[in-house]
Amino acid sequence: MAQKPSIPKGTRDFLPADVAKRTYIFETIKNAFRKYGFQPIETPSFEKRETLLGKYGEEGDRLIFRILNSGDKMKKADLNALENDNLAVFANSLSEKALRYDLTVPFARFVVQHQNEISFPFKRYQIQPVWRADRPQHGRYQEFYQCDADVVGSDSLLYELEYIQLFDEVLTSLHIPDFTIKINNRKILSGIAEISGESERLIDMTVAIDKLDKIGQDGVVKELEEKGISAAAIAKITPLFDLSGSNSENLEKIRGFLAESEIGLKGIEELSFLLEQIEALGLNRAKLEFDVTLARGLNYYTGAIFEVKANGVKMGSICGGGRYDDLTGLFGMSGMSGVGISFGADRIYDVLTELQLFPASLEKGLTLLFVNFGEKEQQHCLKLLKEVRANAIDAELYPSFDAKMKKQMKYADDKKVEFVAIVGEEEMNDGLIQLKNMATGEQEEFSLEEMIDFLVKRHNAY
């Protein structure tokens, strides 16, 4: 036999049981997005090269999958570039299209391209795969789904509020028992840099501070020193790393620290608004935590920054997001403030698996299988089957009467069939059906109408 075929590293096949679980996650997210007024869009899997390249930094550019030009276009390969080891230029000469790397840049392109067909503020959601030429490793894939919601064309803080509610709603719906929504504001970070006299080094500073979780306070101090942040500045800001009070206590401390920074105080004001609103409206299961060390891809965000973690599970963040002020500026349309969030479906899948939170109903297989006893019975059962399906019940007739009962029952087991309908000659003559519950082994006799009634009611009770 030939070698078993396989798929590229970092990609996955999904069997029916996987698809059921993934669909459950996607549908939960989708329903919440819709309920909050977001509308779905879809963009092509590949974009023009120039739409994507240069938007994700150097490292990002390297991780973008490019599509090889077809046919004679390949002859335009820039061999000089290859010789000079200029692989990016060589790649450009061979490819005009690339697979999307995230949903954010295609969304920005979409908004600019269709600005006359949509109305603002435009609230869209998008659940599609993205591709990255990352080295495959545990929990990191070359193809994975992103589930994004964004609003562009408004700077209203009510959207930030809405996203906190959305995180809470989706993750509560998925029965995750304990999770924390961390929140910060880029303007507060700017203020801190300003007050400590290091405005010029805002990014270095926040990149270091963002690692507090991973490398601890000493590690952050060390990195700040290495980056050339002054000792005075470091002394000034380190007390901010271990704020242990309530959100409002911490906020007051930082407010005091930022008293002389206009932008910092603006950040405090924005954050206060959200904390007060959530205080008034309440949350389901989410904890909301102001974390002044939260930065996440800072050069991108300009206002609120979000990150969500499941507590009691060893795993990075499962959701993130924030406000950006000029995303569409990349494509020549300026002045459009936006704010967006993303659910990490793969990580959520892992959390639900680890905590055994997938509902048992997802494992339900086919509702009804007719056993196939012989030619006459087959003819009879085909008519019954048609009626059953006409009542929206998923059902099958075993496809052959040559197969022994044992084989047919094994098929039913493998397919996690709920009920088996047994219609032999006697039942045929009496117009009856023996219905066997495969989980309990119980068997009951029904007319066709009674059986349909029974199954429909059972289904509606789910």
Next chain:
Amino acid sequence: MAQKPSIPKGTRDFLPADVAKRTYIFETIKNAFRKYGFQPIETPSFEKRETLLGKYGEEGDRLIFRILNSGDKMKKADLNALENDNLAVFANSLSEKALRYDLTVPFARFVVQHQNEISFPFKRYQIQPVWRADRPQHGRYQEFYQCDADVVGSDSLLYELEYIQLFDEVLTSLHIPDFTIKINNRKILSGIAEISGESERLIDMTVAIDKLDKIGQDGVVKELEEKGISAAAIAKITPLFDLSGSNSENLEKIRGFLAESEIGLKGIEELSFLLEQIEALGLNRAKLEFDVTLARGLNYYTGAIFEVKANGVKMGSICGGGRYDDLTGLFGMSGMSGVGISFGADRIYDVLTELQLFPASLEKGLTLLFVNFGEKEQQHCLKLLKEVRANAIDAELYPSFDAKMKKQMKYADDKKVEFVAIVGEEEMNDGLIQLKNMATGEQEEFSLEEMIDFLVKRHNAY
């Protein structure tokens, strides 16, 4: 301003209204697949090059999108091949992965790879995009969805029967008023070639006959002559081209013609079984027509061949399918008979558009928008909004109280909002909500509970 960004030719963006219509088609197909016992799987967007290449003929290979290798792997470019104009080899040296071209070959690969994790007969459905480097033209895209159902591991004709019922059910559910399921059997075609003494030229013959619809009887005869089919053979088979009787009359004629061909009679027997079963079980809106000229990618199919056309619309087939006996043999697993069908979602979309068959309910926008009158009202409405959403009603609060009423109402219009909730100071004090129906202009006063009750009932009535 910079030039407006755009997407590659042959690809499409889908705005919310498009997504709603496409989702309607996909969900209708999915629901029917599930009801018939098919289970969903998903495969990666790209496969290893060797999985795809050589499976679709030379033309197919040229239409496969390849992924350019990243980084240092590009240095392995086979420059000799480029010099010698051997572009296929040059492409191979630069790419190890390729985007899937259809769902059938990945499915065959999947079955072989996961043979120990699935049970047979295995009924799977798969609705995912595929990519082809076709020259973009009207109605032909480089990225489009296929909606496939296949069974492998059984040669039972009950599956062919099931597919006829599935075509009927899906297209009837989509309200297509008049459509024909054409059916033929490869064994009948083999028998005709055998009887006319041209077994060796089966493919040439059937490729010509398959064009009857397009080039007429004279055209077919001309092509048969050009292909070197003997005059005697042509004279023998031409009467088969215009069978004008009923299915059973035509079947009897062909049965007579094939009296000496074992394989031909086997095909007749299979076809008779299906026609009889459908006669006994009935169909909704579909017409079932035996068409002896139907061949569709013949080298692939070994038994039944299906094709579905919407009548009264100028458009190619909207569905197709057939039986293949050795698909998984490509990957070293032989003896697995399979039969599958595919719904052409894009063409179905065009048919529904042309015949104006999309349900009006798809155009329904947001259910409820709260007008935003001022800070106090905003605070009040946020609480109401939370209650409304907790009752699974999709709703928003206009994100700013600085916007004039006119602007807020334009937003409601653009978003096709069904109801606008007006809560000014007076309503706030009285605990009431003015609910305005945006279609009729009618306005009614409710308490929060009454309004929720009204909207939930209305929603359930859909």
